[in-house]
Amino acid sequence: MEKLIFKSEKEGLIEDILQQQGFKKGKALTLLKNKDVRVNGERVKSNAVVKKGDEIVVFYLPCKEKVDEVKFDVVFEDANIMIINKNAGIEVQGAGGICEQLKCYAVHRLDRNTTGLLILAKNEEAQIVLNEAFKKKTITKKYMAEVVGKTNFKNYLFSAFLVKDSAASKVKIFNTHVRGAVPIETTFNTLKNNGNSSLVECVLHSGKTHQIRASLAYLGHAIVGDGKYGKNEENKIFNAKTQKLHAFYLKFDKLSGKLAYLNGREFLVLPVWAGEWGKDELRG
Numbered sequence: 001m002e003k004l005i006f007k008s009e010k011e012g013l014i015e016d017i018l019q020q021q022g023f024k025k026g027k028a029l030t031l032l033k034n035k036d037v038r039v040n041g042e043r044v045k046s047n048a049v050v051k052k053g054d055e056i057v058v059f060y061l062p063c064k065e066k067v068d069e070v071k072f073d074v075v076f077e078d079a080n081i082m083i084i085n086k087n088a089g090i091e092v093q094g095a096g097g098i099c100e101q102l103k104c105y106a107v108h109r110l111d112r113n114t115t116g117l118l119i120l121a122k123n124e125e126a127q128i129v130l131n132e133a134f135k136k137k138t139i140t141k142k143y144m145a146e147v148v149g150k151t152n153f154k155n156y157l158f159s160a161f162l163v164k165d166s167a168a169s170k171v172k173i174f175n176t177h178v179r180g181a182v183p184i185e186t187t188f189n190t191l192k193n194n195g196n197s198s199l200v201e202c203v204l205h206s207g208k209t210h211q212i213r214a215s216l217a218y219l220g221h222a223i224v225g226d227g228k229y230g231k232n233e234e235n236k237i238f239n240a241k242t243q244k245l246h247a248f249y250l251k252f253d254k255l256s257g258k259l260a261y262l263n264g265r266e267f268l269v270l271p272v273w274a275g276e277w278g279k280d281e282l283r284g
Contacts, residue, residue: 040054125258171210223243
């Protein structure tokens with residue numbers, strides 16, 4: 001189950017508003033019948049009239065798409081962009097990657113084994129607008145990670161320096177500037193703890209290779225299942241076959257030109273393994 005949050009741009013019947021967001025009529029009616037649509041916090045029926053500015057929340061199961069054996073969920077799609085929920089083991093770019101197969105443009109990246117929300121531009125104009133938005137940091141991205149050990153992060157802004165080691169396909173973190181280093185910043189918040197691990201929300205303020213993974217490992221809390229920055233003996237204890245790092249939240253702000261209609265739109269998709277931590281509570 002996934003969650004779409006947006007504000008209505010005009011007045012109209014809720015079923016029409018949902019169709020304008022990409023839901024087919026039959027799907028929209030089913031969502032309303034199953035009480036999976038809320039307007040300003042209240043469940044509504046198909047004959048409900050939505051006013052401009054009303055907040056609409058939709059809980060839904062995404063459709064499955066298959067492209068040359070690459071499976072992923074399409075969370076949102078229109079003429080300009082596509083947002084997918086990427087599975088582990090999939091490259092974004094390069095031969096056989098998502099961009100090549102979908103004939104789309106990448107405007108940001110996720111590591112091969114990082115899951116979650118990925119934005120793709122479907123035309124050059126959309127690519128230009130989104131690239132500019134990422135440069136100006138008007139697109140909010142949040143990640144969720146399960147890490148080894150007990151953490152107590154409370155809006156902890158971790159500032160450090162990162163050096164990329166291309167030969168080893170790794171990065172290193174330093175607390176002071178060294179040759180070849182670039183500054184990085186990440187905010188960490190602990191969502192939950194259990195006996196052996198913690199659930200941490202991560203917000204990037206700079207987007208460098210392996211930034212979250214390497215930073216958490218540097219802080220002594222490697223991501224569960226991370227074979228590159230974690231410890232094999234710890235990953236065996238958790239029986240983790242891949243890293244538990246997921247891009248779960250996106251919000252668009254201050255987009256210009258032909259993508260201005262996306263401003264204020266939020267997308268939230270929790271990872272499958274979040275159910276182990278109480279998925280409904282995390283959803284909020």
